[in-house]
Amino acid sequence: MIRFDQVVKKFGDHVVLRELSFTVRPGEFVTLIGPSGSGKTTILRLLMTLERVNGGTIQVGEEYLTHMERKGKLVSADEKHLRKVRKRIGMVFQQFNLFPNMNVLRNLTEAPIRSLGLSRDEAEVRAKELLEMVGLSDKIDAHPMQLSGGQQQRVAIARALAMRPEVLLLDEVTSALDPELVAGVLGVLKEIASTTDITFLCVTHEMQFAQDVSDRVMMFDEGQVIEDAPPDKLFTNPDHERTRSFLHAVLDRA
Ligand SMILES: Nc1ncnc2c1ncn2[C@@H]1O[C@H](COP(=O)(O)OP(=O)(O)OP(=O)(O)O)[C@@H](O)[C@H]1O
Numbered sequence: 001m002i003r004f005d006q007v008v009k010k011f012g013d014h015v016v017l018r019e020l021s022f023t024v025r026p027g028e029f030v031t032l033i034g035p036s037g038s039g040k041t042t043i044l045r046l047l048m049t050l051e052r053v054n055g056g057t058i059q060v061g062e063e064y065l066t067h068m069e070r071k072g073k074l075v076s077a078d079e080k081h082l083r084k085v086r087k088r089i090g091m092v093f094q095q096f097n098l099f100p101n102m103n104v105l106r107n108l109t110e111a112p113i114r115s116l117g118l119s120r121d122e123a124e125v126r127a128k129e130l131l132e133m134v135g136l137s138d139k140i141d142a143h144p145m146q147l148s149g150g151q152q153q154r155v156a157i158a159r160a161l162a163m164r165p166e167v168l169l170l171d172e173v174t175s176a177l178d179p180e181l182v183a184g185v186l187g188v189l190k191e192i193a194s195t196t197d198i199t200f201l202c203v204t205h206e207m208q209f210a211q212d213v214s215d216r217v218m219m220f221d222e223g224q225v226i227e228d229a230p231p232d233k234l235f236t237n238p239d240h241e242r243t244r245s246f247l248h249a250v251l252d253r254a
Pocket residue numbers: 011016034035036037038039040041042043
């Protein structure tokens with residue numbers, strides 16, 4: 001569903017991704033772990049087309065995100081092509097980024113009406129189903145400011161799902177939350193991962209969550225995936241010393 005092939009990303013002289021290659025299969029939940037500043041968010045930003053590659057290709061499903069076919073040749077993607085592929089991908093951020101001046105219902109219906117062309121009635125039916133799924137049916141008329149961080153993040157998850165993404169990117173979705181609110185958000189994500197066929201690519205420092213929900217965990221360092229294994233293997237018996245020392249450091253901090 002997602003394929004990075006020899007992707008290079010630089011900021012000035014700083015090479016963040018060094019010919020990075022990996023794949024995520026349809027319906028898989030894959031978690032990226034690795035040291036701060038190693039480029040995990042950059043991978044998600046490339047998929048969101050917030051950044052452009054300096055080399056290599058990215059595919060989402062059967063389509064290239066970075067390129068498009070013209071007269072049998074691959075050429076750089078134009079804005080229209082990027083927008084089309086980008087619609088298949090949703091993202092939930094650390095900061096919930098809800099529209100502050102809209103109530104919860106409108107936060108969920110605005111984009112489906114504008115971008116997917118749904119009628120208001122259709123969008124509202126879908127929004128209500130999603131609010132039930134994230135346990136917030138009673139907050140439909142609330143404004144974001146009236147909700148806890150955990151509730152806002154659950155609205156943000158429902159809002160991403162309202163766009164019917166095939167791929168959902170999660171970037172440190174619990175980092176801005178008080179500890180007692182983390183479990184509720186992670187529980188909702190676990191439920192969605194197990195009941196939908198959405199493909200997930202997740203960046204998190206919540207190792208227990210990564211272990212519970214992931215099909216695979218990729219340890220990322222210095223622009224490369226250095227280890228890629230099911231969570232039981234990676235967390236208990238990693239092959240690489242670098243993975244081992246990273247996990248020790250993270251678990252000592254917890
Ligand atoms: N727009 C930018 N301009 C210049 N440098 C950038 C830009 N975005 C990211 N970087 C640099 O790229 C590197 C990778 O950043 P990135 O945010 O992807 O790391 P990360 O692994 O997600 O880190 P963290 O776990 O702390 O969020 C960092 O050194 C960062 O300073």
